[in-house]
Amino acid sequence: KSAGPLLRSGKQPRRRPVMAIDEFLKRVYPGTAEEFCGLAAKAMLTGEKLFVVTANPEILMHACREQDLRDLLLSESAAVVPDGISVVKAMRLCGLPAQERVTGVDLAERLLQKAGEAQKSVFLLGAREEVVSALAGKLRARYPGMTVEYCNGYVEDKDAAFERIRQAEPDLVLVALGAPAQERLIARHLEEFGKGVFIGVGGSFDVLSGSKRRAPAVFVRTNTEWLYRILREPSRLGRFYRNNVKFLGEVKKAAKAARQG
Numbered sequence: 001k002s003a004g005p006l007l008r009s010g011k012q013p014r015r016r017p018v019m020a021i022d023e024f025l026k027r028v029y030p031g032t033a034e035e036f037c038g039l040a041a042k043a044m045l046t047g048e049k050l051f052v053v054t055a056n057p058e059i060l061m062h063a064c065r066e067q068d069l070r071d072l073l074l075s076e077s078a079a080v081v082p083d084g085i086s087v088v089k090a091m092r093l094c095g096l097p098a099q100e101r102v103t104g105v106d107l108a109e110r111l112l113q114k115a116g117e118a119q120k121s122v123f124l125l126g127a128r129e130e131v132v133s134a135l136a137g138k139l140r141a142r143y144p145g146m147t148v149e150y151c152n153g154y155v156e157d158k159d160a161a162f163e164r165i166r167q168a169e170p171d172l173v174l175v176a177l178g179a180p181a182q183e184r185l186i187a188r189h190l191e192e193f194g195k196g197v198f199i200g201v202g203g204s205f206d207v208l209s210g211s212k213r214r215a216p217a218v219f220v221r222t223n224t225e226w227l228y229r230i231l232r233e234p235s236r237l238g239r240f241y242r243n244n245v246k247f248l249g250e251v252k253k254a255a256k257a258a259r260q261g
């Protein structure tokens with residue numbers, strides 16, 4: 001009976017976090033973007049398997065409540081990097097070391113360059129057909145020795161797309177479907193692979209293909225890229241506000257507990 005009004009108003013019942021946010025923050029990479037790119041590039045070039053989760057407040061909040069994401073973020077098979085200044089600040093508030101943010105778009109750009117120079121193979125999954133095909137075309141023109149395959153992110157069965165990826169055995173797999181769907185998809189299939197660097201890269205293909213412009217340098221430099229994205233796409237504001245306010249609340253709780261304990 002009590003679910004009636006909730007369902008009618010379209011609201012979800014409130015779910016309490018079952019794990020403190022700092023349990024995840026402890027696992028986030030504390031070094032520089034350049035250092036992390038070096039590690040990921042080495043894994044890619046030496047045929048290791050690595051899953052990189054670019055963690056933003058949204059994915060961390062999901063992980064506090066949902067078992068599969070929690071397991072993923074705490075698992076040894078995933079490297080977690082801070083995708084956003086709020087994650088870096090949260091780490092510092094909890095007394096953890098943190099240098100700077102490591103964004104999906106930077107990682108994607110640098111690893112594509114390394115893969116191109118080393119004539120490795122990449123698979124791009126996600127974004128609209130015209131976006132991902134434009135990016136694939138651009139990469140093939142720039143790095144003729146690199147193998148580039150792709151699939152857009154609006155096919156009905158994205159698990160079937162992973163069957164193609166498994167057959168291609170690429171050195172680098174970029175999945176651009178938005179978080180946390182892209183992380184869940186990678187996690188479902190990771191076991192099937194013996195090698196490859198897998199990264200969920202959000203809206204990066206839109207930027208790297210040239211169909212959306214990245215924030216001007218001043219926003220990137222001052223860590224206010226989030227503001228630029230909201231100004232360009234005001235529909236992002238609600239989601240941003242909800243996730244960041246909740247995130248800050250959880251971080252403050254964890255920071256207080258860390259000071260007391």
Ligand code: UDP
Pocket residue numbers: 126127128152153154176177178179201202203204205206
């Ligand atoms: N996307 C997709 N399939 C879907 C939904 C989204 O391929 O079913 C793509 C979309 O085209 C965009 C990306 O996923 O390129 C998500 O970008 P967004 O900036 O929203 O992700 P964020 O970086 O905020 O996680």
